[in-house]
Amino acid sequence: MTVAQSGLSARKQTDKASMLTGTLIYLRCFCLCWFVCVCTVPKDGLKSQAVFDExxxxxxxxxxxAIVKREENASQNWQRFYQLTKLLDSMQEMVEGLLQICFYTFVNKTLSVEFPEMLAEIxxxxxxxxxxxxVKPLLFHQK
Incomplete structure (x- = not known):
């Protein structure tokens, strides 16, 4: 392998790593934004509150x-749904940290992440x- 071929191979690997990193950053950003969208809402609502609720x-x-597809027994389905919604409620503390990261990403212009219109409004x-x-948390269960 020549030095030129070696450099080309290394560049291809770097390009693949950059693409993967970009994809992971996008997915991470999408997940963080989803937490914002699903887990909290301003106490006075949004202009697009009906769409948000939908x-x-x-x-x-x-x-x-997703639960029904996995389980055969109806009582197991509801038990699993209850467990998952309790888990989502228990994640509220973690969501606060994720919100901070998401807000930082939104405000920091050097990251240049484009957010969908409703998410930008939220x-x-x-x-x-x-x-x-x-801001109040949206919970499935009463505390």
Whole structure:
């Protein structure tokens, strides 16, 4: 292998690593934003509150469908759904840290992440409210 071939091979590996890193960053950003969208909402609502509620209900329905596909017994389905919703509720503390990261990503122009319009509205609306504590968590179960 010549030095030129070696350099070309290394460049291809670097390009693949960069592509993978970019994909992982996008997926990570998408997951963080999903936590923002599903787990909290401003106490006074959003301009697109109906759409937000529809997305959240669709998520809950899809969660139910995923459970039904895995389990045969109806009582096991509801037990599994209950366990998963309790788990999601228990993740609220972790969500606070994820919100901080998501807000930082949104505000930091050097990262140049483009957010969908409704998500940008949610984040823009929530940044000051999250900081002053006027954002409530969306929970499946009462504490």
């Amino acid at each position: 997305i959240r209900m669709t998520y809950i329905k899809e969660l139910g469908k 984040i823009t609306n929530q940044i000051p409210k999250f900081k002053d504590g006027s």
